[in-house]
Structures are given as structure tokens and as C-alpha cells.
Amino acid sequence: MIDADHVVAQIDPDLPPPSILRRDVVLVAGPWLAGTSGVAAALRHRLPGHTVLEAPDLAAGEAPAAVVFVVSATAPMTESDCALLDVVAADTDAVIAVVAKIDVYRTWRDVLDADRALLAQRAPRYGAVIWVGAAAAPDIGAPVVDDLVAALTATLACDSLERRNRLRAWENRLVGGHRRLDRDVEGAGREARLTVLRDERAEQLRRLRLDKSQRSIAVRSQIQQARVQLSSFARTRCAAARTALQEDVATISRREFGGFAERVRRRAAQVSDEVQEAAARHLADVGEELGLPVGAAAESAPVVEVGTAPRWSRSAETRLMVLLGAGFGLGVALTLGRLFADLAPQWALAGGIGGAAVGLAVTLWVVGLRGLLHDRAVLDRWVVDVVTGLRTAMEEWVATRVLAAEASLGRAVAERDAVEHAGMDESVTRIDREIREHGMQRARASAVRDRQVPVIERALRAVRAELDR
Ligand SMILES: Nc1nc2c(ncn2[C@@H]2O[C@H](COP(=O)(O)OP(=O)(O)OP(=O)(O)O)[C@@H](O)[C@H]2O)c(=O)[nH]1
Ligand SMILES: [Mg+2]
Numbered sequence: 001m002i003d004a005d006h007v008v009a010q011i012d013p014d015l016p017p018p019s020i021l022r023r024d025v026v027l028v029a030g031p032w033l034a035g036t037s038g039v040a041a042a043l044r045h046r047l048p049g050h051t052v053l054e055a056p057d058l059a060a061g062e063a064p065a066a067v068v069f070v071v072s073a074t075a076p077m078t079e080s081d082c083a084l085l086d087v088v089a090a091d092t093d094a095v096i097a098v099v100a101k102i103d104v105y106r107t108w109r110d111v112l113d114a115d116r117a118l119l120a121q122r123a124p125r126y127g128a129v130i131w132v133g134a135a136a137a138p139d140i141g142a143p144v145v146d147d148l149v150a151a152l153t154a155t156l157a158c159d160s161l162e163r164r165n166r167l168r169a170w171e172n173r174l175v176g177g178h179r180r181l182d183r184d185v186e187g188a189g190r191e192a193r194l195t196v197l198r199d200e201r202a203e204q205l206r207r208l209r210l211d212k213s214q215r216s217i218a219v220r221s222q223i224q225q226a227r228v229q230l231s232s233f234a235r236t237r238c239a240a241a242r243t244a245l246q247e248d249v250a251t252i253s254r255r256e257f258g259g260f261a262e263r264v265r266r267r268a269a270q271v272s273d274e275v276q277e278a279a280a281r282h283l284a285d286v287g288e289e290l291g292l293p294v295g296a297a298a299e300s301a302p303v304v305e306v307g308t309a310p311r312w313s314r315s316a317e318t319r320l321m322v323l324l325g326a327g328f329g330l331g332v333a334l335t336l337g338r339l340f341a342d343l344a345p346q347w348a349l350a351g352g353i354g355g356a357a358v359g360l361a362v363t364l365w366v367v368g369l370r371g372l373l374h375d376r377a378v379l380d381r382w383v384v385d386v387v388t389g390l391r392t393a394m395e396e397w398v399a400t401r402v403l404a405a406e407a408s409l410g411r412a413v414a415e416r417d418a419v420e421h422a423g424m425d426e427s428v429t430r431i432d433r434e435i436r437e438h439g440m441q442r443a444r445a446s447a448v449r450d451r452q453v454p455v456i457e458r459a460l461r462a463v464r465a466e467l468d469r
Contacts, residue, residue, distance in 0.1 A: 004166035007466050008174075011459045016177075018169035020063045020091045022162075025051040026152065027058060029088040030070030031081045035100030038136035039070050042145045043152070050156065055088060063091035063169060065162075066155050068148070070098045073105035073133070076114040082122055093168035093467065094155045097131045098148055103138035125168075125467070130155070167467050174460045181452060184445035190438055197438075201431045208424050215290075215413055222286045223406045226279075230402065233278050234394035237271045242387040249380045254372060257309065257379075264383065265306040268390050275394050276300060283405045292416070295408030302397065304390045310382050317374065325367040333359025 008015055026047075028040040036054060043052045058064065067089045071077050089095045099115065102108040112131050119126035132147040155161065187193075245264060252260060287294035333355040340351020 004163050004170060004463075004466070007167070007462050008170055008459045011462055012455045015455065015459055016173070018091065018166075018173040020061055020169055022091075022165065022169075023051075023058070023062050023064060025053050025058075025064045026066050026068060026156070027053055027055065027064035027088060027092075028068045028070060029055045029084070030098075030100075031072070031078075031084060034070045034072045035136060036070045039068060039098060039100060039134060039145070039148070042134075042136040042143045043068070043149070046145060046149045047152070063165070065092070065165065066094035066096065066152065067092050068096050068098055068152065070100050070134075071115060073099045073101050073108035073111050076111055077118055082119065085119070085126075086123075089168075090172045091165070091169040093125070093164040094158075094161055095126075095129050096148065096151050096155060097129050099131070099133045101135055101138075102133040102144065103135035103141070108133050164467060167463050170463045171460065171467070174456050174463065178453060178456050178460070181445070181449040181456075185442055185449055187438065187441060187445070190442065194435060194438055197431050197435050201428055201435075204424050204428055204431075208420060211420065212417055215416070218290055219292075219406075219409050219413055222290060223402060223409065226282050226286055226405070227399070227402045230275070230279050230282060230398045231395055234271075234275045234398050235391060237274050238387050238391040238394060241267050241271050241390070242383065245383045245387070246380055249376055249383055252376060252379065254375070257375065260379065261306060261309045264309075264386055268304045268306055268386065271390060272302075272304065272394065275398065279398060279401050283401070286405070287409075290409065292409055292412040294405045302393055304386070304393050306386055310378055318371070321367050321370050322363075325363040325370070328366055329359035329361075329363030331359075332362045 005017060008017075026043065028036055028043065030036040030039075040052050040054050043050075053064070069085050069088065071081055085095070085097075097115065097119070099108050099112045105111070112133060116129070116131050119129060130151045132151055133144070134148045135144040137143065245267060248260070248263065283294045333352075336355030336358055337348075337352040340355070341348040344351070
């Protein structure tokens with residue numbers, strides 16, 4: 001066992017060792033156009049006994065014995081330069097930082113100082129990094145890489161190189177392990193997923209409540225509207241029928257009296273049909289608009305009993321009428337008789353007889369006409385009674401029909417609510433289950449982390465203490 005591994009094994013022999021392959025090579029790396037290839041070439045030339053590689057030449061999982069990190073002398077390192085160094089030197093403790101192209105940038109020393117301060121601030125380990133200036137491929141003159149070569153040679157010759165590199169790899173491994181445990185607790189996007197789930201759950205419940213109340217409001221308002229409109233329709237049709245029948249009565253002759261009741265019956269049946277038809281149409285429209293079954297009419301509108309036109313007794317009136325008509329006829333007869341007696345005494349007898357005949361005729365006419373008018377008035381009242389009865393019956397029927405439709409819609413709404421409730425229950429249960437699963441996973445990961453982190457931290461402290469020595 002390598003000495004460095006022993007440090008960790010003392011704390012916990014089960015901690016997994018670094019999974020890297022250490023290669024006895026020098027890695028030259030740096031940001032874009034920093035002068036990396038130039039430095040690598042110069043080092044190959046000056047140190048033929050060593051293998052000098054650039055980053056692409058190293059396979060994943062391989063770590064070099066030493067890292068030469070090249071930065072440009074143009075300007076201090078950027079955040080991405082530092083991040084690159086973190087990656088290439090993760091498993092290697094020996095790092096030499098080079099400010100390149102110092103032949104053209106006179107202020108390279110300032111840049112070097114700034115870079116050194118920057119790195120020292122970034123991580124304690126970088127405080128010990130050796131900084132040198134170099135011009136591996138100068139425009140004029142020979143390469144200036146002596147300091148670099150000297151520093152690198154010394155580093156590679158150091159006895160503790162292997163051990164320190166191993167310890168650094170251990171540190172990287174332990175930090176990575178720690179981070180992985182933290183990540184497991186957080187879960188990949190778990191918080192975001194939980195937020196989505198909670199939102200989804202609240203939205204489902206909200207939508208269900210909203211749909212339910214909207215549906216019942218819609219049913220209530222449509223039913224209300226149907227009630228008002230259909231009653232009004234029934235009333236209007238009855239009024240129209242009454243007007244038409246009254247007009248008929250106003251001009252009816254005595255001969256037509258017999259068939260009048262039949263006419264009223266037909267008219268009442270027609271009104272009843274119209275109201276039923278209108279109700280069926282309106283309620284079907286309501287059902288279609290709500291997307292719910294309204295249910296057919298349980299019973300059709302009642303046939304209003306019209307009966308027969310009243311057979312009136314008018315004995316007292318008839319007697320009075322006869323009396324008045326007779327008086328009137330008598331008056332006419334006397335007047336005519338007197339007229340003839342005065343104007344043509346020789347025609348007095350004939351005039352008297354003629355006057356009596358005319359008086360009788362007038363009597364009969366007056367009595368007949370008065371009787372007809374009276375009968376029409378009676379018929380008119382009867383029509384009003386019949387239509388009033390019809391209207392009451394139609395209004396009652398409409399009210400009952402709308403009530404039945406309301407009950408049927410109510411049942412349909414309740415059924416649909418129940419179905420949607422069941423569907424929603426299922427999806428809410430699914431969401432709850434997923435939320436619980438996330439909670440359990442987190443709890444499990446948390447338990448694992450709580451168990452392992454103290455060990456990892458102890459090992460990390462030991463490794464760092466060894467490195468600091
Ligand atoms: N003046 C001067 N120019 C240099 C020096 N080193 C490299 N250059 C020039 O800088 C440019 C980049 O040099 P490279 O060594 O190819 O740099 P690199 O980092 O490998 O570049 P990429 O691989 O393209 O990222 C080239 O034009 C070199 O001629 C130097 O020390 N002095
Ligand atoms: Mg290059």
C-alpha cells in the first residue's frame with residue numbers, strides 16, 4: 001500500500017481509493033492561445049528524458065506527475081482560466097504556473113503577481129504554486145525557459161512527489177464523494193420537480209372546485225331562464241287565442257253557435273301543442289348547451305276540458321225583452337195607425353192592420369237582435385273563462401316540466417361531478433405518492449450522508465494535514 005493510502009485507511013479502510021491512473025508524464029495545459037504548445041515543445045527539447053504531453057494527449061482518468069499551467073502575459077487570469085486549472089490539477093499536487101510570451105509583454109511581472117494573488121485566494125493549495133515567466137517561442141532570440149526547466153526538474157526530482165500527488169488525488173476523491181452525497185440529498189432537480197408537483201396538485205383541486213361551481217351556476221341560470229321564457233310563451237299564446245276567439249264571438253251568427261265549442265277545443269289543443277313543442281325545444285337547447293341530458297317530458301300537457309258552450313236560461317230577460325219589444329212594436333203600430341187615420345181616413349182600417357203587422361215585425365226583430373247580442377256576451381265570458389283555465393293549466397304544466405328538467409340536470413351534474421372527483425382523486429393520489437417518494441429518497445440519502453460525511457471529513461482533514469506538512 002502506498003504510504004498516502006495508509007493515512008486514509010487508518011480512518012476508514014472501506015473508503016474507495018482514487019480511481020485514476022497515474023502516468024509519469026508532464027502535462028502542459030492552459031487557456032486558448034496562451035502559448036501552451038510552444039512551452040510543451042520547448043520542454044520536450046530541454047527535457048528529453050521526460051514525456052511532455054498536452055491536455056488532449058491524456059485519456060480520461062489519467063493523471064500526470066506534474067502540471068505546467070501556461071497563461072498569457074497579456075492580462076491576469078480569468079475565472080474560466082482558474083476553472084481550467086482546477087480541472088487539470090485536480091489529481092496532481094505538483095503545479096508550476098508559467099506566464100508565457102514575456103518577450104513581448106514588458107509588464108509580465110505585474111501580471112504574474114496578480115495571477116499569483118488570484119490563485120492564492122482561490123484555494124489554499126495554490127498558495128504554494130511556483131510561478132515563473134517564460135518565452136518559449138520568442139519572436140527574436142532564443143527561448144527563455146531556464147527558470148521553468150529548473151523548477152520542473154526540481155519538482156520532478158522531489159522525493160515526496162508521488163506521495164503528495166497521491167494525497168491530492170485522495171483529496172479530490174473525498175471532496176467528490178462529499179459532493180455526490182450532497183447531490184443525492186438534493187436529488188437531480190428534485191426541488192424543481194416537487195414545486196411542479198405541488199403546483200399541479202393545487203391546480204387540480206382549484207379546477208375541480210371551479211368547474212363544479214361554474215356548472216351549477218350555469219344549470220341554475222339556464223333553468224331560471226327556461227322557466228321565465230316558457231311561462232311567458234304560454235301566457236302570450238293564451239292571450240292570442242283569447243283575442244282570436246273573442247273576435248270570432250263578436251261576429252258569430254246564431255247558426256254558428258253549435259260548432260263554436262268545437263272551435264274553442266281545437267284552439268286550446270293547438271295552444272297546448274305549441275307550448276309543449278316550445279318547452280321541448282328550449283329544454284333540448286339547454287341540455288345541448290350544458291352538455292347534459294335533460295330527460296324527456298314525463299307526461300304531455302293535459303287536454304283542457306272545454307265542455308259545451310253554455311246553454312243559458314234567460315226566462316226573466318226574455319220576458320223583459322218581449323215586453324220591451326212588444327211595447328216598441330205597439331208604439332210603432334199605433335203611430336202608423338194614427339198616421340193613416342189622420343192622413344187617409346178611407347185607409348184607416350187597412351192602415352191599422354198594416355201598422356199592427358209592422359209593429360209585430362219590429363217587435364220580433366228587436367227581440368231577436370237583443371237576444372243575439374246577449375248570447376254573444378255570454379259566449380264571450382265563457383271564452384274568457386275557458387282561456388283562463390287553459391292558461392292556468394299551461395303554466396302549471398310548464399312549471400312541472402321545468403322542475404323535472406331541473407331535477408334531471410341536477411342528477412346529471414352530480415354524476416359528472418362524481419366521475420371527475422374520482423379522476424381527480426386518482427391523479428392527486430398519484431401526485432401525493434410521488435411527493436412522498438421524493439421525501440423518502442431524500443430521507444434515505446440524508447441518512448447515508450449523515451453516516452458517511454463525518455468519516456469523509458475526517459479523512460479529508462487528515463489528507464490535508466499531510467499535504468500541509
Ligand atoms: N512572442 C511570442 N509569441 C509566442 C510565444 N509563444 C507562443 N507564441 C505565439 O503565440 C501563438 C500561440 O502559440 P501556441 O504555442 O500555439 O499557443 P497554444 O496555447 O498552444 O494555442 P492553441 O493550441 O491554439 O490554444 C502563436 O502564434 C505563437 O507564435 C512567445 O514566447 N513569444
Ligand atoms: Mg496548442
